[in-house]
Amino acid sequence: MTDHGLRIDLAAIAANWGALAGKAGAARAAAVVKADAYGLGAARVAPALYHAGARDFFVAIASEGRALRHCLPEDARILVLSGHMEGEDLTGLIPVLNSPAQFFRDRATRPGGTFAVQLDSGMNRLGFEPAEWAALRDEILATGPVLLMSHLACADEPDHPANRQQLQVFRQMTDGTGIPRSLAATGGILLGEDYHFDLVRPGVGLYGGLPFAQAQPVVELDLPVIQTRDLSPGESVGYGYTWSASRPARIATVAAGYADGLARALAAKGGLRLWTADGVACPVVGRISMDLITVDVTDLPKVPDTLSILNGRQGVDDLAELAGTIGYEILTSLGRRYPRAYS
Ligand SMILES: *Cc1c(COP(=O)(O)O)cnc(C)c1O
Secondary structure, three states: OOOOEEEEOHHHHHHHHHHHHHHOOOOEEOEEOHHHHHOOOHHHHHHHHHHHOOOEEEEOOHHHHHHHHOOOOOOOEEEEOOOOOOOOOOOOOEEEEOOHHHHHHHHHHOOOOOOEEEEOOOOOOOOEOHHHHHHHHHHHHHOOOOOEEOOOOOOOOOOOHHHHHHHHHHHHHHOOOOOOEEOOOHHHHHHOHHHOOOEEOOOHHHHOOOOOOOOOOOEEEEEEEEEEEEEOOOOEEOHHHOEEOOOOEEEEEEOOOHHHOOOOHHHHOOOOEEEOOOOOEEEEOOOOOOOOEEEEOOOOOOOOOEEEEEOOOOOHHHHHHHHOOOHHHHHHHOOOOOOEEEO
């Protein structure tokens, strides 16, 4: 094992799944593992979640589902959120059909095949609109969908009126069907019982991100120091010479940059720090470049071999805040070049 790279805590992911499943009461908890389990590696994450008890897995597109099919036992259901697109091989997968066109394509090419249905309760992104659903509802219900689902647009804002409105629309579209229903992702689980229905679909909360504030942190990232240099007052660092030493300074250069998902925006406002193993914070100075980040280590008695950018003190959502984005984007941007260690 290398001493740098991404450390991904599968036990913490399993614990977060268990905690969210516990909040969902009688509803079954699925696991959303799209985008390679939010960048953390679906081939390792999904089996760990299966082991924890998850049996329903959501991916975004069929190719993700096909890759995942080899990693999970047969009794795991893999649902494809983009539904049935033209020419798609859905063997072993369950498409979540999003439109009349997808429904007719699916029935024509996979007669009798298992499917779910997504309804648009207001987000205007994916799913049957109320009028489309009203027109086809009886025909679709007669062919036996395994799940009717919809997705909330504002669940991370508990007081947003859209939550209640979408809940009401979803109920109107699905009450009395007798088919299992699903509305809540991580945010929806936290909105309470009314939103849980039969199946919940947590994603980001499994990976330690907001809005699940009680989540256990899942990822740590240590970057190797590849060179250290001493600067005289007035010397500058990096592209654009945006930072200059105001005192004799020592600068460490670490091997990661925006090509590894550490966006330039992280350092634009100041406030980004890298940490020693003993918890000493060192400010990033100058611009983040494609493969390198420069850190002011003047105050360290000794420059360590690695510095940490993701840890218990500076988590995924802290980086998101610095970069003006959300934890989801930080996670899914984590580069492919890091050595990875799972525990
Ligand atoms: C991504 C996604 C989820 C998971 O959402 P989180 O906010 O990450 O929990 C659930 N359902 C659908 C339809 C999604 O697209």
